[in-house]
Amino acid sequence: MTCFQDYWAAVVAAWPGIWLADLLRYLVVAGGLVVALACAPAAWRERRTVRIRQVAGGQPLREFGHSMLTVLVFSLVGASVLLGYHAGVMKIYLVPREFGWPWLLASFFVMVILHDAWFYWTHRLMHHRRLFRWVHRTHHQSLAPTPWAAYSFAPAEAFVQAIFLPLFLLLVPAHQFVVFLWMAHMIVRNVAGHAGIELVPRAWLAGWWGRWLTTTLHHELHHAHGHANYGLYFVWWDRWCGTEHPGYQDRLWALAGRLYQARAARRGCESKALASKEDQTPRIAISPHTLTFSLRARQLP
Numbered sequence: 001m002t003c004f005q006d007y008w009a010a011v012v013a014a015w016p017g018i019w020l021a022d023l024l025r026y027l028v029v030a031g032g033l034v035v036a037l038a039c040a041p042a043a044w045r046e047r048r049t050v051r052i053r054q055v056a057g058g059q060p061l062r063e064f065g066h067s068m069l070t071v072l073v074f075s076l077v078g079a080s081v082l083l084g085y086h087a088g089v090m091k092i093y094l095v096p097r098e099f100g101w102p103w104l105l106a107s108f109f110v111m112v113i114l115h116d117a118w119f120y121w122t123h124r125l126m127h128h129r130r131l132f133r134w135v136h137r138t139h140h141q142s143l144a145p146t147p148w149a150a151y152s153f154a155p156a157e158a159f160v161q162a163i164f165l166p167l168f169l170l171l172v173p174a175h176q177f178v179v180f181l182w183m184a185h186m187i188v189r190n191v192a193g194h195a196g197i198e199l200v201p202r203a204w205l206a207g208w209w210g211r212w213l214t215t216t217l218h219h220e221l222h223h224a225h226g227h228a229n230y231g232l233y234f235v236w237w238d239r240w241c242g243t244e245h246p247g248y249q250d251r252l253w254a255l256a257g258r259l260y261q262a263r264a265a266r267r268g269c270e271s272k273a274l275a276s277k278e279d280q281t282p283r284i285a286i287s288p289h290t291l292t293f294s295l296r297a298r299q300l301p
């Protein structure tokens with residue numbers, strides 16, 4: 001009993017720090033992206049916008065308010081993880097050689113892949129008509145989400161999102177740095193998915209990223225239309241289960257093509273100044289099905 005009281009006292013003492021870490025993670029990444037996008041050139045934003053609907057008045061403030069409640073839920077679940085660690089039931093370890101370096105590296109990918117599956121299936125469940133109203137409607141109040149929507153959940157949804165970590169650590173050993181890295185990856189991908197402006201580099205969109213990983217466009221379509229594109233990090237669950245938005249690949253292809261055209265046009269302007277009378281018009285071949293692109297433009301001298 002005394003031992004439990006000691007654990008409990010340690011958790012209560014640590015909770016403010018856990019809450020602050022959860023808060024800062026959200027503020028730094030979401031706030032940082034909002035500032036970066038505001039400072040980005042208007043032309044860059046315009047050609048990368050994937051907005052389907054309009055951001056409503058007062059929406060960012062509402063998203064921020066709900067996110068503060070989520071930070072509280074996350075911190076309470078985080079405190080329970082700490083309690084579980086002290087009790088010896090959470091398999092967090094501190095010394096890398098305990099399970100070896102190969103597992104330390106592999107465990108990050110295991111964690112991301114399992115979290116993606118957890119998110120996809122719980123997300124689909126939350127869209128069930130009996131659950132949606134109580135659990136997931138708060139998040140979908142944003143038809144055109146902003147980065148502040150990353151944590152804009154009802155408390156029940158925040159709990160479902162948070163509970164993955166203790167469930168994982170009950171079963172799978174993970175180094176504390178891997179847990180930190182997974183959290184950092186999660187908030188970055190989450191915030192980017194709600195940016196309304198595609199952040200994935202042009203060449204990646206047209207290549208491996210577009211084939212395997214979700215984009216801002218992917219989640220924008222989910223908010224605009226619901227009932228499609230439930231995935232978090234990878235597109236494979238949506239493809240395997242037939243829930244990918246039917247227009248997603250065409251839109252992704254059009255976006256990537258637009259970005260390549262814009263680059264070609266910029267290069268064309270530069271080359272006109274340098275090369276005068278030769279035909280500098282770039283030609284772009286795009287395959288919508290494979291999403292592979294080849295740019296056949298004359299190279300600048």
Ligand SMILES: [Zn+2]
Pocket residue numbers: 123127136140222
């Ligand atoms: Zn949803």
Ligand SMILES: [Zn+2]
Pocket residue numbers: 139145149194219223
């Ligand atoms: Zn969302």
